[in-house]
Amino acid sequence: MNAYQAKIIRRLRRDPSRPRGKRVLVVGCGNIGSQLVPLVARMKGIGMLILVDCDGYEESNLSSQSISSSDIGRAKAFVQARLARKLNPRLRVLAIHARLECVPLGWLRSDVMLACLDSKEARRCANEIAWRLGTPLIDAGIEASGLLARVNIYRPAANQPCLECAWDRRDYAQLPVKHPCDAGLGPSTPTGAPACLGALAAALQALECLKILAGDLSNAGKQILIEAGTHRHFLTGFSMHPKCRFNHAGWNASKISRTPAQLSVGAALRLASDAGASLTFAGMHLARQLDCPGCGFSPRVYRLEERLSRRERICPQCGQDLLVAGFHSQSQLKTKEVEPVLAARSLASLGLRGGDFISIKGSQRESFYELGGAPAVARSRLITRSIP
Amino acid sequence: MSNDAVFDAFLAKQLEEGLAWAKNIGVLSLSPIPGAPPSRYVAHFVDCKGLVQQNDGRIVEFDQFMVGIYFPEDYLRHVEIPRVLTYLGPHPSPFHPNIRPPFLCAHLVPGTSLVDILYACYEVWTYSIFSAADSLNPAAAQWSRQQDRKRFPIDRRPLKRSPRRTNLTPMEAK
Numbered sequence: 001m002n003a004y005q006a007k008i009i010r011r012l013r014r015d016p017s018r019p020r021g022k023r024v025l026v027v028g029c030g031n032i033g034s035q036l037v038p039l040v041a042r043m044k045g046i047g048m049l050i051l052v053d054c055d056g057y058e059e060s061n062l063s064s065q066s067i068s069s070s071d072i073g074r075a076k077a078f079v080q081a082r083l084a085r086k087l088n089p090r091l092r093v094l095a096i097h098a099r100l101e102c103v104p105l106g107w108l109r110s111d112v113m114l115a116c117l118d119s120k121e122a123r124r125c126a127n128e129i130a131w132r133l134g135t136p137l138i139d140a141g142i143e144a145s146g147l148l149a150r151v152n153i154y155r156p157a158a159n160q161p162c163l164e165c166a167w168d169r170r171d172y173a174q175l176p177v178k179h180p181c182d183a184g185l186g187p188s189t190p191t192g193a194p195a196c197l198g199a200l201a202a203a204l205q206a207l208e209c210l211k212i213l214a215g216d217l218s219n220a221g222k223q224i225l226i227e228a229g230t231h232r233h234f235l236t237g238f239s240m241h242p243k244c245r246f247n248h249a250g251w252n253a254s255k256i257s258r259t260p261a262q263l264s265v266g267a268a269l270r271l272a273s274d275a276g277a278s279l280t281f282a283g284m285h286l287a288r289q290l291d292c293p294g295c296g297f298s299p300r301v302y303r304l305e306e307r308l309s310r311r312e313r314i315c316p317q318c319g320q321d322l323l324v325a326g327f328h329s330q331s332q333l334k335t336k337e338v339e340p341v342l343a344a345r346s347l348a349s350l351g352l353r354g355g356d357f358i359s360i361k362g363s364q365r366e367s368f369y370e371l372g373g374a375p376a377v378a379r380s381r382l383i384t385r386s387i388p
Numbered sequence: 389m390s391n392d393a394v395f396d397a398f399l400a401k402q403l404e405e406g407l408a409w410a411k412n413i414g415v416l417s418l419s420p421i422p423g424a425p426p427s428r429y430v431a432h433f434v435d436c437k438g439l440v441q442q443n444d445g446r447i448v449e450f451d452q453f454m455v456g457i458y459f460p461e462d463y464l465r466h467v468e469i470p471r472v473l474t475y476l477g478p479h480p481s482p483f484h485p486n487i488r489p490p491f492l493c494a495h496l497v498p499g500t501s502l503v504d505i506l507y508a509c510y511e512v513w514t515y516s517i518f519s520a521a522d523s524l525n526p527a528a529a530q531w532s533r534q535q536d537r538k539r540f541p542i543d544r545r546p547l548k549r550s551p552r553r554t555n556l557t558p559m560e561a562k
Contacts, residue, residue, distance in 0.1 A: 124465065164465065172498040178468040180491035181522040245464040245499070247392040283461065285471070293491050293524050325490040326458035327428075327474035 021047020022213050025110035025135070027100055027126055029053040029076035031198030032140050032205070033116035034066040039206040040114070041084035041091055045213060048092040049084055050110060051077040054099040064195045078384050094375060098387030101125050102306065105133060105251075105282060106355025106370045107385075112212045114205055115139040121175050127163035131156040132251045132282075132357075136217065138208050139163060140201040144193035147228035149201040152238075153208055155220035162248055165241035172245070180293050180323055200226060251282070251368040253357050259373035260352040266343030269335050271369060274362030278332040282357040282368075286350065289328040294320035302342070305329060307351030332361070347371065395464060399425035402459070402502035409503045413547055416506065429457045430476065431506055437543035438513040439483040439528075447483050447531070449542060454478060455492060455509050457502065464499045472496060473509070485532055486512055488524035507547060514543035 024040050026033055029051060040049060053076040057067050071079045081095035096103055100122065113135045115126040123139060130137035137154040154162055204224055211219065225234040240248075256263075256271075269279050284306040291298045292315040303312070305324045313322050333342070352358070354373020359366050375383050403425055410418035415435045420426035432454045440450040456474035463472070475482065475492040486493040494508040495517075511517040515532070518540075523529035532540075 121466075169497075169499065172465060175466060175498060177496065178470065179493050179522065180470045180488075181486065181493050181519075181524050243394055245394060247394065249392070285460070291490055293488050296488070323470045323491065325456075325474040326460075326471040327456040327476065328490065329471070331460065 021045055022112070023048045023050065023110040024209065024213075025050040025052070025108055025113045026080075026116065027052045027113065028116035028118070028122070029080045030055075030061070030116065030118060031064045031193055031195060032142065032201045034076070034080060035195070035199040035202035036114060036116055036140075036205055037080040037084050038066070038087055039202060040209065041087040043206070043210065043213075046088075046091065048094070048110075049081075050094045050096070050108065051080050051084075052096045052098065052100055052103060052108070053077040053080075054097065064193065064198065066195065066199075075384075075386070081384065093383070095384045096387065097385070100129065102387045104353045104355035104371075104374065105129065105253075105357045106255075106374045108135075109133060110135055112209055113137045114209060116202070116205070117141075119176075120171070123163060124175070127154070128246065130154065131162060131246070131248055134250045134252070136212050136220070137163075138205050138212070140205045142193045142197045142201050144197065147197060148225060149197055149204060149228065150223055150225040151201065151204045151208055152223045153212075153217075153219045153221070155217050156248070156250060157220075159240050160248075161221050161238040161240045162244060162246055164246040165244045166238055167245070197228065200228065251357060251359070253368035253370040255370045255372070257372045259354050260348035260350075260356065260371050261346050261373075263347050263371065264343065265333060265338060265345055265347065265350070268347060268358060268369075269333070269338065269343070269360065272360040272362045272367065274360075274364070275335060277360050277362045278334040280332040280359045280361060281350075281352070282359065283331075285324070285329040285331050286333070287324040287329045289324070290322040291325055291328065292318060292320055292322050294318045297322075302345070302350060304351035307353070392461065395461060396425060398464060398499070399427055399459060406502040406506070409506070415547070418506075427459045427461075429502065431455050431457060431509065433510060433513065436510060436513060436547075438515070439542060440479040441481045441483040450479050450482075452478065453482065453509075453513050457505055459502075467496050467498050467500075469493060469496055472505070482513075483525070483528045483531070484512065484515070485518050485520050485523040485525055485529035487528075491524055493519075493522070493524055510547045511541075514541045516541040516543075 022045055024046055026037060056073060056075050057071045057079060059072055061067060075097040077095040077097045081093045084091055084093055108129060113130050115123060115137060117123050117126060134156045139152045142149050208219060221238050223236045269277055281304055284304045287301055287303055287305045289298055289300050294315060295318040297315050297317045315322050352371060354371055356371050357368055359368045375385060403420060406418055410416040415433055417432040419430045421428035434452045437449050437451050438453060439447055441447055454476040456476050458472055460471055470491055473492045473494060475487055475489045494512050518532060520529040520532050
């Protein structure tokens with residue numbers, strides 16, 4: 001074999017879906033996020049950037065976010081993806097226009113996660129995903145009234161604190177509660193912070209990102225806070241709360257090549273040799289029936305509640321949002337209870353997507369699997385995805 | 389058992405406290421759905437007056453209701469009331485601004501205990517607490533606005549009574 005043949009074989013053996021360089025995930029492209037994306041795009045050694053945001057830019061964002069008037073009305077993730085590609089044409093970018101909790105976990109695999117979010121609930125979700133995937137998390141926040149900019153660094157590992165370790169019952173009581181009498185959780189309140197404060201937090205976050213990518217996790221479990229009003233700088237350490245309400249568990253998932261369309265419920269259950277195994281959907285719930293609180297319409301379904309599209313959630317009779325009552329849903333499918341018709345159904349028909357996680361819980365242990373079919377980012381430089 | 393020791397301890401405590409409380413108050417039959425520890429309960433309140441609408445449209449008192457309670461794995465951290473509370477009957481047409489089968493709306497926060505949930509359900513059913521503004525049943529909300537507030541609650545007996553065990557012994561005369 002000559003040198004040329006060896007080079008071709010090496011190239012063929014290389015996994016085409018795994019781009020060279022580090023992967024960075026940015027969640028939220030608002031005040032902080034829009035300032036952060038250009039900083040990350042210019043970093044050396046970044047092979048892939050994943051952007052997630054469910055909103056679009058509005059006119060009111062012009063004063064506080066790093067955008068131009070032509071971006072108004074466009075999805076934030078897509079605008080920032082194009083900007084990042086302009087700054088670094090070699091960068092592979094996956095832009096996802098969706099709520100973070102709706103994105104399959106496999107799409108969010110990265111070397112570091114940068115959260116630029118404006119609500120406690122979204123931060124709670126980002127924290128959970130970071131720990132499930134074992135990804136270091138840098139969470140940034142700003143407060144306009146005190147001119148405060150801060151970043152918190154978390155490393156998912158034994159005895160390390162998570163975001164929720166510092167929360168008490170008052171923090172949880174502040175989280176939005178979904179009631180059957182309202183149409184869901186409203187939009188988050190804008191921070192009202194100036195762009196310069198967002199840029200300060202973004203700069204801190206980018207610096208910590210560089211350190212983590214270089215293997216320096218010495219700031220894990222710490223908060224860096226700058227009080228710009230009085231030019232004071234604080235470094236605070238946190239410790240793990242032994243009774244933290246979040247269980248800090250990582251989901252070490254094995255990748256399987258079959259897509260949700262190729263894998264049936266029965267075949268998924270057979271991934272475990274345990275006859276009493278049960279199939280769970282990474283915290284999602286399987287709805288058996290939807291109910292309209294407005295007109296009482298109640299269609300039967302067999303779909304994951306978290307994967308119902310906006311269209312599927314609208315009552316065809318009165319236009320209100322359809323909801324799932326707790327006793328009309330289940331969090332797991334046990335082998336013994338699965339009927340043959342259900343066993344033959346594909347996971348895609350339940351609403352699972354490529355890159356979603358499932359787990360098989362046997363009597364001894366729980367095994368996690370990542371379903372095949374996640375977006376292949378190596379084939380194109382920029383991929384955009386919208387999840388309704 | 390889940391992999392979550394804190395949540396499992398919470399569930400175990402709810403089972404113990406819920407059964408003890410149900411036994412104590414006497415108007416509630418609480419049935420945990422098997423699990424180790426159980427995360428689902430069916431609570432059947434009897435002798436608790438609320439209102440229902442009959443087929444002919446009349447609004448009458450009805451003295452029992454059932455509610456399903458489910459603690460999902462993230463219950464200590466996040467609450468979706470439709471997921472936690474399910475109205476299970478037995479009357480198909482409860483007449484209350486905040487009940488529309490299978491939904492029942494009560495005030496909960498992450499980690500609200502089973503006893504507090506049951507008490508909240510009782511308060512909703514008996515009209516001790518209701519919100520005519522954010523209503524699931526607009527007809528009941530309108531009706532409740534037109535009523536004299538003195539009419540409510542429908543059932544005035546306090547539920548959370550803990551029996552006072554006092555041993556009275558006559559004092560000896562000096």
